[in-house]
Amino acid sequence: MSSRANPKVAVLxxxxxxxxxxSLSTGRECAAALRDEGFEVHEVxxxxxxxxxxxxxxxxxxxxxxxxxxxxxxxxxGVLEWLGIPYTHSGVLASALAMDKERxxxxxxxxxxxxxxxxxxxxxxxxxxxVMPPPYVVKPFNEGSSVGVYLVNEDANGPPQLxxxxxxxxxxxxxxxxxxxxxxVVGDRALxxxxxxxxxxxxxxxxxxxxxxxHVVPAEVPDEITAACLDYxxxxxxxxxxxxxxxxxxxxxxxxxxxxxxxxxxxxxxxxTPTSLTPExxxxxxxxxxxxxxxxxxxxSCNR
Numbered sequence: 217m218s219s220r221a222n223p224k225v226a227v228l229x230x231x232x233x234x235x236x237x238x239s240l241s242t243g244r245e246c247a248a249a250l251r252d253e254g255f256e257v258h259e260v261x262x263x264x265x266x267x268x269x270x271x272x273x274x275x276x277x278x279x280x281x282x283x284x285x286x287x288x289x290x291x292x293x294g295v296l297e298w299l300g301i302p303y304t305h306s307g308v309l310a311s312a313l314a315m316d317k318e319r320x321x322x323x324x325x326x327x328x329x330x331x332x333x334x335x336x337x338x339x340x341x342x343x344x345x346x347v348m349p350p351p352y353v354v355k356p357f358n359e360g361s362s363v364g365v366y367l368v369n370e371d372a373n374g375p376p377q378l379x380x381x382x383x384x385x386x387x388x389x390x391x392x393x394x395x396x397x398x399x400x401v402v403g404d405r406a407l408x409x410x411x412x413x414x415x416x417x418x419x420x421x422x423x424x425x426x427x428x429x430x431h432v433v434p435a436e437v438p439d440e441i442t443a444a445c446l447d448y449x450x451x452x453x454x455x456x457x458x459x460x461x462x463x464x465x466x467x468x469x470x471x472x473x474x475x476x477x478x479x480x481x482x483x484x485x486x487x488x489t490p491t492s493l494t495p496e497x498x499x500x501x502x503x504x505x506x507x508x509x510x511x512x513x514x515x516x517s518c519n520r
Contacts, residue, residue: 222254225277225513227258228292230261231263233288234364236284245489247259253506253509277301278301283485313456317355330477330478333389346375364378396413397445401450401461402501405501408446409446410434410497411437434500449462462482465479465482494508
C-alpha cells in the first residue's frame with residue numbers, strides 16, 4: 217500500500233454478476249467505514265470500462281467488494297495485476313479455484329478435508345432423471361451466495377425443473393444434513409465458529425433478507441467441533457492459496473459427532489453487509505468493522 221498520509225482507496229462494487237445488489241451493499245458499508253478510518257475513498261461501480269476508470273483515478277489500493285462471477289473468480293484480480301494496483305482478498309488463482317466448486321473440492325480431498333460426493337452434469341440431464349439418489353442439491357458450479365440452489369428431497373416425485381437462467385453445466389452433490397456452521401479466516405488466524413439459524417432452507421433470501429436467518433456467535437457446539445472448524449477453515453484457506461479474508465462454510469450432523477462435519481465451500485469475498493457473518497466474527501474477536509476494513513487495505517498487494 218502507498219505510504220501517503222491519506223491513501224486513495226477505490227472500492228470496487230456492483231458489477232454485472234447475479235450478486236450485484238449484495239455487492240453494492242457491501243461496497244457502501246466498507247466505503248463508509250474506510251472514510252471513518254481516514255482514507256480517501258472513491259466508490260467504483262465496476263463495468264466493462266473498469267481498466268480505463270482505474271487508470272484515470274490512479275488509486276493506491278483497490279478494495280474488492282465485488283461478489284460472484286468476474287469479481288470473485290480471478291477476472292478482476294487479473295485486471296488489477298495487469299494495472300499494477302494493490303488489491304484486497306485473494307489473487308487470481310486462489311479466486312478462480314475457490315469459485316469453481318468441483319476443482320476446490322478436489323483440492324480439499326487432497327488435503328484430507330471432508331466433503332460430500334458430487335458430480336458435474338448437464339442441465340438437460342439433471343432435469344431428465346435423477347443423476348444420483350436423492351436427497352441431493354443442484355447448483356451452479358461457479359456462483360456464490362446460494363444463487364440458484366435446488367434441494368431435491370428423498371421423497372421427490374422426479375428430478376428438478378431448473379430455471380432457464382441456470383448454466384448448461386451444474387453441480388450435483390449429496391445433501392449433507394445438519395446445522396449450518398461457518399468460520400472466517402483473517403490473515404493466518406481462524407476467528408471463531410458461527411451457528412446460522414433459519415426457519416427453512418438456507419438460500420439466497422435467508423442469507424440477505426432481514427430476518428431470513430439469525431446467528432449464534434460463538435456457536436454452541438462441542439469444543440471438538442469448534443476446534444475442527446477452525447482447523448479445517450485455515451487448512452482450506454491455505455490449500456487454495458487464499459490471502460486476506462476468507463470464510464469457509466460447513467454442515468454438521470450432530471448425531472454423528474466429528475464424522476458429521478462436512479466442508480461445503482470457501483468464500484474468498486465474504487459479504488460485508490449489516491447481516492454478514494464475517495464482520496460479526498471479527499467483532500467477537502475484538503476487531504471493529506472499521507479496523508477490519510483498515511486491516512484489509514493495509515494487507516493489500518499485487519502478486520497475491
